[in-house]
Amino acid sequence: MINKCLFPVAGYGTRFLPATKAMPKEMLPVVNKPLIQYGVEEAHDAGMRRIAFVTGRTKRAIEDHFDITYELEDQISGTAKEDRLGEVRALIKDCTFSYTRQIEMKGLGHAILTGETLIGNEAFGVILADDLCVGTSAGVMSQLMAVYDKYQCSVVAVEKVPAQEVDKYGVVAGEFIEEGLMRVSDMVEKPPADQAPSNLAIIGRYILTPDIFAILRETAPGKGGEVQITDALLAQARQGKVIACRFAGQRFDCGSVDGFVAATNYFYDIYKKTQG
Ligand code: UTP
Numbered sequence: 001m002i003n004k005c006l007f008p009v010a011g012y013g014t015r016f017l018p019a020t021k022a023m024p025k026e027m028l029p030v031v032n033k034p035l036i037q038y039g040v041e042e043a044h045d046a047g048m049r050r051i052a053f054v055t056g057r058t059k060r061a062i063e064d065h066f067d068i069t070y071e072l073e074d075q076i077s078g079t080a081k082e083d084r085l086g087e088v089r090a091l092i093k094d095c096t097f098s099y100t101r102q103i104e105m106k107g108l109g110h111a112i113l114t115g116e117t118l119i120g121n122e123a124f125g126v127i128l129a130d131d132l133c134v135g136t137s138a139g140v141m142s143q144l145m146a147v148y149d150k151y152q153c154s155v156v157a158v159e160k161v162p163a164q165e166v167d168k169y170g171v172v173a174g175e176f177i178e179e180g181l182m183r184v185s186d187m188v189e190k191p192p193a194d195q196a197p198s199n200l201a202i203i204g205r206y207i208l209t210p211d212i213f214a215i216l217r218e219t220a221p222g223k224g225g226e227v228q229i230t231d232a233l234l235a236q237a238r239q240g241k242v243i244a245c246r247f248a249g250q251r252f253d254c255g256s257v258d259g260f261v262a263a264t265n266y267f268y269d270i271y272k273k274t275q276g
Contacts, residue, residue: 002145002207003050005125006118007041008111009036010056010102013130015256024059026129028260032084032266035254036062039129040091045127046141048125052118053099054111066097107226112208113216121210123148130255132263133157136248140205143247147181148207153241154233156184157205159251163193169201173246174237184242189223189230194236201243202230204249212236 008184014027020028026036040051059270064199076082098157102114112126125141133140144155158172166206167190187199206229215232222228236242 001047002123002125002148003048004052004119004122005040005046005048005127005141006052006054006112006115007036007039007057007129008054008102008108008115009062010054010105010114011127013255016260020058022058024062025255026059027061027065028204028254030132030254030260030263031271033087033267034065035132036129037088037091038067038132039127040066040095041087041198042133042135042139042141043125044091044094044146045139046125048141049095051095051097052115052124053097054102054115054118055099056105058100063097064098066092066095068092072096092220105185107221107224107228109216109219109227109229109232112229113227114215116213118214119210123207123209126204126206126208130253131204132252132254132259133203133205133247134250134252134266140247140249140251142146143249144205144207144245151243152209153243154209154212154236154242155207155245156202156233156249157203158182158200158244159246160199162199163196163199166191166193166196166199166201169194169203170228171198172200172202172237172242173197174244177243180246180248182244182246183240184233184237184244185240187230187234187237187242189228190242200246202244205247209236209241239244 013020027034147155172184173186174182214237218233252263
């Protein structure tokens, strides 16, 4: 059973400037809930209770979100408005939250390595909250967990993307061993379309075994001068220790304006229905 989930949230979120100048991208609300809360709810649904954040400057609002706001809560206590805090209060009650800072933004791989101090020597989930995922029957992290339980190795969530978009993602290739599950033999970070080994792109959900930390320590900066998690995962894949899971569900790339608006429309429809 995996109990820890790491949220790398140190990125600058430049695609959302000026909104993200002083505020974390992960606090942008999709309807009335910040992106980060959707991610933590997904981890919680997968049974994870120890939530770890790799944060950076301007990210303090995330810590405040997963804490009690005494004055506000006192004000609305006993009123109908209190219900609106129900979901986040449940997370605060069930989970512990710990934080460490990535001092320099040296890439996702470096952010995950920075989280080692919070994770230790056990397998853990990673959620990039700007990929907002809606699983078909179970959440995407729950789906990855089921794969981990069976294969006991690193697992990455993948989806098919159009050929002209593969250069935005880590792309995998390998052999399908079950419906929707591929044992990965090759992976490339942001390949040009004509050099991509497939059109299966890694999205922001991973389960990683703890040997990834030693590999990351030895991983030189790759594309864009950043330490890439894809490069470290390739070392595990070469030993047959990475499974790619084509998850059942939908992903919104909320790191981009188009994906953020699509997610907002999707959740607004649900919101309208629940409001009657
Ligand atoms: P992105 O590539 O989306 O970068 O990072 P970003 O800085 O958040 O956004 P843009 O491109 O400037 O708009 C993917 C994920 O990795 C985290 C980000 O917080 C995001 O969740 N990340 C990235 C770090 O935590 N540290 C880094 O050094 C880089």
